[in-house]
Amino acid sequence: MDPLRPFHPETSSVSEGFDPRLSVMAVRPPIFPVSTFAFASAEQAAHSFEIALGKLPALPGEDVGLIYARLNHPNAEMFEAALCTAEQGAVAAAVFTSGMSAITTLLLTLARPGSVVLYQRPVYGGTDHFLRHILPEWNVEAVPVVDGGWQQALERHRERLAVVYLETPANPTLHMIDLRAVAAHVRGAVPDRRVPIVVDNTFLGPVFQSPLLHGVDVCVYSATKFLGGHSDVLAGAMTSRDAELVTRVKQTRAFLGTISEPFTAWMLQRSMATLWLRMVKQSKNARRLVEALKAHPVVERVHYPTESEGEQARIFHQQCTAPGSMVSLELRGGRPAAFRCLNALKLFKLAVSLGGVESLACHPRTTTASEMSEEDLRVGGVTEGLVRLSIGVEYWRDLCADLRQALDAALG
Ligand SMILES: Cc1ncc(COP(=O)(O)O)c(C=O)c1O
Known part of the structure; x- marks a missing residue:
């Protein structure tokens, strides 16, 4: 165990997520513009597919390795590792082609026909459109909640509740939501199962706000914004304190094809350093x-x-x-x-x-x-x-x- 670790996120966002020994000792990550990866044997290929498709659980510490870039690739893994260390309380992270694809891939993983998503207004316009116009077509009801309305909304919808979705500070009025208070309401109203609470942390995170330390399960980001930081990439991300949940979202991501490609993931990691x-x-x-x-x-x-x-x-x-x-x-x-x-x-x-x-x-x-x-x-x-x-x-x-x-x- 390294006595210097864990580093402050300000340090780890520069240095973590990349091992020079895997890349000819280069001090910064190279780009791997590769779509498919070789297996050591046919048996290993078969085993990797069983794990990747969720047919077999990975053993503790087992790394399935890389298969195909729609599932995973080195630049995605390196950025995800860097973001994970920058987000306090996170144990896993995932990268996406846009903030909207992070949000939609996550919600499509968590919601089911007949279930309810409770969300607090206002949320970003694209999220609002997905919640109000697209989810209902799949028989998922998105119910808006206003400040002070959580108790009542939870009492009414707790049976079918699949996700609680928040954005704070909200776009564009910077209205802030008390995350601990909402988490206490949700845990109190649904004590028998853990309903994931998701926060769009685009405006302040991960530098100035750490929702995972305030009772929240997942942060989502438009990485197009501060994470990318130069108005030259379109990307999204999520972080979570629940590794199993991130694995499930990554499985959905593999089938929707919403992972960002190597160059974008590399650009994001480059931006993490600043x-x-x-x-x-x-x-x-x-x-x-x-x-x-x-x-x-x-x-x-x-x-x-x-x-x-x-x-x-x-x-x-x-x-x-x-x-x-x-x-x-x-x-x-x-x-x-x-x-x-x-x-x-x-x-x-x-x-x-x-x-x-x-x-x-x-x-x-x-x-x-x-x-x-x-x-x-x-x-x-x-x-x-x-x-x-x-x-x-x-x-x-x-x-x-x-x-x-x-x-x-x-x-x-
Ligand atoms: C708070 C917030 N969340 C999500 C999004 C969607 O992100 P993207 O445009 O990267 O899909 C935006 C975009 O403006 C946003 O401002």
Whole structure:
């Protein structure tokens, strides 16, 4: 046993998941653009298939090895190992072609026709669409729950409950959910079996929020965002404290073909080495911008964890170690003011997505959240005047100057 281990996740995200001895002593992981892997014997091939298809359990410590890149490949394994060490409380991880394929592969593994998924609004628009429009076609009922409604929803649906799905802070209003409280409700209402609680941890994880330490079973990520971090890959990931659950999801992934290919997995692992640097700098930048601009006359309200009050502030301090770099500004003057602001930006790029090194701005109501129902928009606080910002790693005073002149333009 190495007395230096375990390392802090900031260290392990740089160094873990890769053994140079397996790759001609290269200090960083090479790319393995390979679709199929050779077996030592026909017997080994047969045995590997039995385990991979779940017909035979693997013996403790037994490694089936690699078979075919839709099931697994070295770059996926290396990234998964690195992410697993970065996520506190995780024992296994899986990589996917996108955040949506991580979410859908997971939900298709856990839900069954006739079962119920309880979820708290708002969630990302694509997730919302899958829950409200696609799962019902497979006879899975997705039931939205609002703050304070968990007890009642659980009493009503506990028999058929397959999954609890949460997103915190939520896109785009940064509304936070008390994970420990929801976990206590779920465990209390369904004591006889473990209903998986899933959290979309894209906005703060794994650096500033560790849901697996707060009673949650699975984290999902759009790795397109902070994990990738450069707006140049589309990918997804999940981490869990339940290795068996991850094995089941990987079996579904093999049949849906939702594993990311070697180059993308390699790009993700490359990004892991700078994840802490980027997210810490981005969060500092966002905090400074919020401080500098929250009193601007066109800003009616700032949605940002350090600006929250009461229960939301309590949750932030209990659950998160920094506010992150997503900021939503509620502008006076509704959609016209929001559009004037967006059209005046010069350094910020007008684009959806988030978590990259460059700063981005968008109008959720007409873009990422445009498919949400009127009721969800109202409950979720996605108003006409809301502008969402993803703060990058640029020098903060340049960002501040750009945003200030755009907010001045929004005054009309
Ligand atoms: C919070 C959140 N979850 C999931 C997704 C879906 O991820 P992807 O676009 O990588 O499929 C997004 C995309 O914007 C997101 O913001």
